[in-house]
Amino acid sequence: MTFISNLINGISLGSVYAIIALGYTMVYGIAKMLNFAHGDVIMVGAYISFCATTYLNLPPVVSVLLAMAVCTVLGVVIEGLAYKPLRKASSLAVLITAIGVSYFLQNVALLIWGSAPKTFSSIVPLDSIALFGGKLIITVESIVTVVACILIMILLTLFTKKTRMGKGMRAVSEDKDAAELMGINVNVSISVTFAIGSALAAIAGVLLCSAYPVLVPTTGSMPGIKAFTAAVFGGIGSIPGAMVGGILLGIIEIFSKSYISTALSDAIVFAVLIVVLLVKPTGILGKKIMEKV
């Protein structure tokens, strides 16, 4: 029974990673940049939802929608102000700017909400489900998380495969110049990618803090790094890859925590990542890049 309960916890944590990883992977796919500020957008989303429920007494669903709206605007503004002028600059310059944005968001959060941790109340105030006479306990949060992850995955796949905008985004990620020649507005495509990624980050923030209810200005950074590894793990730039990578990473983390060592769990997660990358250098579902001389 502990095995099954660990598995469920792993899938649930992995789903959160997967949702965050989707943001990383989409932005990487289309703008070829590592958006290090993504983890901090998660934190902002969680804080907004926290404020909406605690101070404004809004219902949880409304608070999530509000967080998504704020994060979407935030993502588009960040992209427009900080990343857009650097479209043609070296990737390292963009990376450092993203780090600057990350510092900026953390410190603004520190000024607004202070460094004292806030206790996040779960968005689904229901009791856990006990199965097999109390041997297996499944929290409602984990069910909501997994369902949300699957829904997001389906919607996102439909969006990129069926809609005009989604097809345009895929074209831009394939070849920016050719897409532009075909009449696709590259700038709008990139903005929309950031908007979607940031909205997903808000959802991930709320789900993450529902499961682990301590909220501080640096809440987003470690899950951010892990989700980023998950994106690389599954093959960065690939949407199903982010899903597979995230869930595998979550399962590995929970299993190593309960069977090997709590303190070493992060090291084990990263060690698995290294082994995977050495065997398959572009990740599990990544495309092989041909090199031209």
Add this chain to the structure above:
Amino acid sequence: MKKTRKLNKFTLTNIKAYGIVILAFIILYPMQSAGLISNSISGQLVPICTYIVMAISLNLTVGFLGELSLGHAGFMSVGAFTGVITAICLQNAVPAPALRLLIAIIAGGIFAGIAGLVIGIPVLRLRGDYLAIVTLAFGEIIKNIINCLYVGVDASGLHISMTNADALGMVNGQLILNGPQGAVGITKMASLTAGVILILFTLFVVLNFVNSKTGRAVTAIRDNRIAAESVGIGVTRYKLTAFIISAALAGMAGALYAMNFSTIAAKKFDFNTSILILVFVVLGGMGNIVGSIIATALLYMLPELLRGVADYRMLVYAIVLIAVMLATNSEKAKQLWERTSFKLKNNKEKERGEG
């Protein structure tokens, strides 16, 4: 003719790099001894020196080898804890603090170099962002393992355990590394002089390496790996050499850094520290050693200088960082620069024409 000009450029960089460091030392040392520098800044002098060494060594990987490393603090960590353990073990055997510090720094460098070899062999097979993420992963792994490490010393030698301090089974021993609490009971031995000597040593190693045959091969690999391979440069070997040198220097810096505090924990050398050093390197200019030195000194002091705005200092730091990156890298800023320099050039030519 061409050869002499190139030689001049090399000596010029050398003079600039060594000159800045020596000049800063000449100004700062008497000021520190006379007590003219406030305590808060005086305490920052050794960390600044170590971060300058870190920036120069990371510049070797990022600027000259052209590979993005996000785990440089990991090597610093290895060096720091090896250095501390060595220094405490030799407390009775080597009474002179200066010599003990030197041995500790060398030990830190050697162990970090070995870590660089072990990590470099798999890592350097990968490219670009994948290489970056694996260095990040190694940095986190190093931090995590040291967090679980318990080391103590007694009459019969070193005791190492991964479970807890009691499992060491020491008899009247001294606990050196106490898991997540880090190293305790360090004798502070670092000084500004030691820091400056380490910077000069680093400059000597890096500047000569870059201008050696191996160094030129490394820059050739950075500029075009396939072309370099096709003229018979063994890519892996040269990359590994540069990576190990970079790691060893970082380890030495780490050992010196640790000797500046009485306690130090592994969480000091996390991802954020790696990023901080990377910021120094990128803002100073990749492949520009003098730039690394100046950027590190300025940026490290910036939060200190912004104490007047207390709560807002890290915010200001973030804004400065973004603004500098936008000003130096964006399309519009570049066009603006070009236009102004073009105008200046035109004016000069006009003056010349009139004259």
